Structure formats: C-alpha cells, structure tokens
Amino acid sequence: xxxxxxxxxxxxxxxxxxxxxxxxxxxxxxxxxxxxxxxxxxxxxxxxxxxxxxxxxxxxxxxxxxxxxxxxxxxxxxxxxxxxxxxxxxxxxxxxxxxxxxxxxxxxxxxxxxxxxxxxxxxxxxxxxxxxxxxxxxxxxxxxxxxxxxxxxxxxxxxxxxxxxxxxxxxxxxxxxxxxxxxxxxxxxxxxxxxxxxxxxxxxxxxxxxxxxxxxxxxxxxxxxxxxxxxxxxxxxxxxxxxxxxxxxxxxxxxxxxxxxxxxxxxxxxxxxxxxxxxxxxxxxxxxxxxxxxxxxxxxxxxxxxxxxxxxxxxxxxxxxxxxxxxxxxxxxxxxxxxxxxxxxxxxxxxxxxxxxxxxxxxxxxxxxxxxxxxxxxxxxxxxxxxxxxxxxxxxxxxxxxxxxxxxxxxxxxxxxxxxxxxxxxxxxxxxxxxxxxxxxxxxxxxxxxxxxxxxxxxxxxxxxxxxxxxxxxxxxxxxxxxxxxxxxxxxxxxxx
Numbered sequence: 001x002x003x004x005x006x007x008x009x010x011x012x013x014x015x016x017x018x019x020x021x022x023x024x025x026x027x028x029x030x031x032x033x034x035x036x037x038x039x040x041x042x043x044x045x046x047x048x049x050x051x052x053x054x055x056x057x058x059x060x061x062x063x064x065x066x067x068x069x070x071x072x073x074x075x076x077x078x079x080x081x082x083x084x085x086x087x088x089x090x091x092x093x094x095x096x097x098x099x100x101x102x103x104x105x106x107x108x109x110x111x112x113x114x115x116x117x118x119x120x121x122x123x124x125x126x127x128x129x130x131x132x133x134x135x136x137x138x139x140x141x142x143x144x145x146x147x148x149x150x151x152x153x154x155x156x157x158x159x160x161x162x163x164x165x166x167x168x169x170x171x172x173x174x175x176x177x178x179x180x181x182x183x184x185x186x187x188x189x190x191x192x193x194x195x196x197x198x199x200x201x202x203x204x205x206x207x208x209x210x211x212x213x214x215x216x217x218x219x220x221x222x223x224x225x226x227x228x229x230x231x232x233x234x235x236x237x238x239x240x241x242x243x244x245x246x247x248x249x250x251x252x253x254x255x256x257x258x259x260x261x262x263x264x265x266x267x268x269x270x271x272x273x274x275x276x277x278x279x280x281x282x283x284x285x286x287x288x289x290x291x292x293x294x295x296x297x298x299x300x301x302x303x304x305x306x307x308x309x310x311x312x313x314x315x316x317x318x319x320x321x322x323x324x325x326x327x328x329x330x331x332x333x334x335x336x337x338x339x340x341x342x343x344x345x346x347x348x349x350x351x352x353x354x355x356x357x358x359x360x361x362x363x364x365x366x367x368x369x370x371x372x373x374x375x376x377x378x379x380x381x382x383x384x385x386x387x388x389x390x391x392x393x394x395x396x397x398x399x400x401x402x403x404x405x406x407x408x409x410x411x412x413x414x415x416x417x418x419x420x421x422x423x424x425x426x427x428x429x430x431x432x433x434x435x436x437x438x439x440x441x442x443x444x445x446x447x448x449x450x451x452x453x454x455x456x457x458x459x460x461x462x463x464x465x466x467x468x469x470x471x472x473x474x475x476x477x478x479x480x481x482x483x484x485x486x487x488x489x490x491x492x493x494x495x496x497x
Contacts, residue, residue, distance in 0.1 A: 005076035006068045007446050008233065010438035012082045012166050013245065014103065014267040017056035017283075021068035021075075022443040026434055026451060026462040030067035032060035039100060044107040044349055044358075047100035050088050053166065054173055061233045069235070078174075078228055079446030081239035081248035081438055084189045087141035089152065089214065090169065092162050095177060097412060098149040101166070102141040105268075105307060105349045110141035110268040110358040121207055128201050129193045130279065130288025132356050136305070138165060139191035139208035146211075156211045163214035165189070167242045171225050174239060179226035181217040184293040185247040193218070195290055196279055198298060221247070221292040222449035240449030243305055245438050246270040247291055250301065251445055252437030253406045254463040255291070256456045261402040263391075263436065265411035268352070269309035272301045273400055285354040286392035292445070294456075298357045302400060304353040304391030308346040309384045310411055315348065316380050322373050330414045332377035341366040343488040344379040351489070352387075355396040359494035366484065384411065386485040387422050392425050404428040408437040417465070421471030424481065433466040 011018040015038065021030040023480045034056040039047040051441040065075055085104035090097045102108070113133050116122065122133040142163050154160050162172065168182040184234050187200075189194040194201040194208055200215055215403055219225065225239035243251065246264060253262040260275035263269060272291065279288050279300045291301035308315075313329050316322040323329050343365050345351075350358035364376065388405075395401070405427050411417055412431050422429040434440055444459045453459070 003074035006073040007443040009443040011439040019064035020059040020439040030064040032063035046103040050097040072159040077240045077443030077446040079452035081442035084244040088169045109135040137191040159213040168216045175226035182243040185244040188290040222445040241445035248441035249438040251441030252417035254460040261404040265409035284397045305380040306387045307352040311347040329377045332374040336374045339378040340375040342375045342379040410486045422469040422471045429469040433464045
C-alpha cells in the first residue's frame with residue numbers, strides 16, 4: 001500500500017521556528033515549535049544568531065518529519081517561509097555567518113537612510129522597489145554587515161561571501177551549499193530588486209554599496225530549490241517553494257484575486273491586498289510588493305506594515321509584568337468597559353506604515369489614578385486595532401477599499417480583538433478554520449511546485465471560514481477613540497514639538 005504524501009512547511013519566524021507537516025487536504029499531521037533568544041545589543045538594535053536559528057529549524061523539522069512518518073505518511077516536498085528582511089551574510093566555503101543576523105525590526109541604519117534621502121535618492125528607490133527608504137529593509141543592513149565585519153567587504157567583492165534573507169540561508173544549508181537562491185517575494189523586500197523589471201538593479205546596488213557577487217539567484221515562489229539532504233531532516237526531499245512569511249500567509253488565505261486582503265498578527269502585523277498584475281504606486285506611504293511569482297508571471301500586492309503587534313503583548317508580560325501569559329491580556333480587556341482614556345503607542349523601534357518614522361518612540365498616555373492593569377492591557381490590544389485602521393484608511397486613499405478582512409496569526413485567536421477590529425475598521429473580519437496560514441501557504445505552493453496539486457484553485461477550495469465578526473460600534477465612539485489615538489501618535493513622532 002502506498003503511503004500518503006505530506007508536505008513539510010519550515011516556518012522560520014521572528015521569535016520561534018516551527019515545522020508543520022500538512023496532508024494534501026490541508027490537514028495538520030504534525031507540529032513542532034521552538035523559541036529562540038532575541039539579542040538586543042543596544043536600544044533600537046535587534047539581532048539573531050543564525051546558528052541558533054539553524055539549530056531550531058533542524059530540531060523542529062526532524063521532530064515533525066519523524067512524527068508524520070510514524071503516522072504512516074511519506075515526505076514528498078518541503079516549503080520554506082521566513083521572517084522577511086532579516087539579513088545574513090555567510091562564508092561560501094565554510095557556511096559560517098560573518099556575524100549575527102540583523103533583524104527586520106532593527107533601526108541601526110536610520111542615519112544611513114536619512115543621508116540617502118538628503119541626497120535625493122528616495123524617489124529612485126521607491127520607483128524601482130515599491131518600498132519607502134527605511135532601515136526596515138535589507139539593503140542598508142547588508143552594507144552595515146560588510147562594513148563592520150573584519151575584512152567582510154573585501155571578501156564579499158571577491159565572491160567569497162553570500163548574502164541572503166533567512167530563506168536563502170536555510171536553503172543553502174539544507175542543500176549543503178548547492179543552491180544559493182531566494183524567491184521573488186523575499187527579493188522584493190531587500191531594496192535591491194526592481195520589482196517591475198524582475199531583476200537585481202545596478203543603480204540600487206550602487207546606492208546601497210552592495211556587491212553583486214553576494215546576491216542569490218531569484219526564482220519563482222513555487223520552483224526547484226534543490227534537495228534537502230537526508231542528514232537535515234532524516235529523509236531527503238525536494239524543496240519546491242520559498243515565500244516571505246506575509247506573502248505565504250496571503251497564499252494560505254487564498255488571496256489570489258485582485259482585491260483579496262489579509263492581515264496577519266504575529267510579532268508585527270502585516271496587511272496585504274492583492275492587486276493582481278498591477279503594481280500600485282501608493283500615495284499614502286504603503287508598499288508595493290510582490291505577492292508571488294508563478295511560471296514567470298508576477299502578481300503584486302499593496303502592503304501596510306505594523307512593527308509591533310504581538311510584541312506589544314510580550315512587552316506587557318516581560319517588561320511590565322502586567323500579565324503572566326498572553327491570553328490574560330484579553331481577559332483583562334474584557335473586564336473593563338473601555339480603556340479609561342489610556343492610549344498605548346507601541347513605537348518601541350519606531351513606527352511603520354503609514355508613518356515610517358524610525359525615531360518615534362513608544363508612549364503610554366492618558367493615565368489617571370484610576371488606570372490599572374486592565375486599562376493598560378486593553379490599550380495594548382487596541383493599539384493593534386488602531387494601527388490596522390490606519391492601514392485601511394491609507395489603502396482607501398489609494399483608491400482600494402476591501403470588502404472584508406481575512407485575519408490570521410496568534411492574536412487572531414482572540415474573539416474580543418477581532419470584534420473590536422470589525423467595530424473600528426467598519427469591515428467584516430473573517431477568521432479561517434485553518435489558522436496556520438503562513439505555514440500552509442508555503443506547504444501549498446510546495447505541493448504545487450512538486451506537481452502534487454493542479455493550481456491555485458485547489459488551494460482556494462480548501463479555504464473555509466471559522467468565524468465572522470460584523471461591525472456594530474456607535475460611530476461617535478469610534479470617532480472619539482480614533483481622535484485619541486491620532487493625538488497620541490502625533491506626540492511620539494520624531495518631528496513633534
């Protein structure tokens with residue numbers, strides 16, 4: 001009897017690595033997850049140890065594969081999804097990183113980005129990449145690593161070093177150095193890739209002082225990324241898909257038609273709206289990006305990026321001791337009628353879209369003697385809702401108004417949060433049955449790349465709604481809360497008096 005196939009999704013995130021084995025029907029067969037340390041060398045800096053990331057990918061992948069095989073399934077293909085923009089440089093001969101990875105949240109290159117803007121280069125960068133000029137993206141991080149590693153720039157220019165986002169590093173390791181490649185979604189987040197032309201751009205390489213010799217090959221999202229050696233997960237298997245985590249979540253949410261929109265709530269929060277074959281140039285400081293590339297054809301998206309969502313709840317637990325576990329935040333929020341006028345702006349490492357202010361810093365405003373743990377916890381959850389509203393409004397200014405919002409990620413488990421989001425955005429908010437959408441997107445495209453399923457319609461047919469939240473808040477309450485939020489944001493922006 002032939003063993004039924006399973007797809008292994010390697011989901012390498014900001015705070016943990018996960019491996020999930022999926023059947024072709026989307027059913028979860030096995031899951032393994034492992035958190036890893038965040039490194040904060042100084043305020044505004046965030047790093048990861050690439051070797052620790054690799055170790056967690058190995059341990060979780062091996063555990064998921066072993067469990068799935070013990071249940072009678074056979075590993076057919078691997079899909080990789082990853083925290084985007086996080087930047088790694090490693091030695092092509094030894095595979096050793098030249099230093100820690102610089103994480104997407106890191107703001108150390110803000111001065112570099114300001115200098116480039118002062119030189120009038122931001123319009124050129126935006127026109128080619130669809131991105132704003134910000135330390136969030138990989139290019140300035142790459143330059144920093146080459147400038148601060150012993151002899152790194154000379155070695156890079158001599159072709160001895162390789163650059164990649166986390167996906168490229170993992171593919172390189174899994175294939176024993178045989179493949180140095182990334183996909184179009186991850187390339188589109190580097191500030192080095194012309195997303196309309198579909199290639200690394202010489203002008204951008206010159207602007208960011210990035211040697212062409214370090215760059216990975218850019219492939220379709222579902223494509224041949226070589227074979228993971230048997231020493232990696234215990235069974236050799238082809239790697240057939242790579243996608244940045246937010247694009248992978250959009251795939252998992254079946255956002256394949258223009259106008260489909262999803263928002264993922266993890267460490268940060270990211271709202272992607274599919275714009276089909278049209279690259280929208282935002283007038284509201286949203287990002288034009290690649291949703292996926294299949295058979296050489298690019299589908300685009302408009303994206304809004306929130307830098308702190310789940311990270312805000314983690315801050316309540318780890319820094320303030322307001323809660324013991326993340327789920328307690330919802331219980332506290334429910335225990336009060338409102339936040340008592342308390343507003344939290346979680347600009348711990350600046351603000352993302354539509355503000356793009358790396359120098360903004362967080363603030364807790366509106367405190368009175370009566371404010372306590374419940375009001376602060378509610379304000380923390382509301383901050384994610386308010387930031388989502390900012391993105392929806394920015395999209396509307398660009399002429400794009402979604403009919404409903406599909407949500408996923410850890411915070412989307414909270415019914416209270418999703419109802420508040422529906423109330424404040426004025427949109428129906430829909431949570432799918434399968435909430436592991438990021439991992440499922442990578443697995444689904446790996447199945448597509450391996451020829452195990454026929455096309456995106458197969459993936460679309462697997463999507464089912466679990467719960468739908470309809471807006472019902474009094475407009476006057478919505479307006480008052482929005483006004484308080486905007487007043488608080490105005491106080492933390494770096495240009496504020």
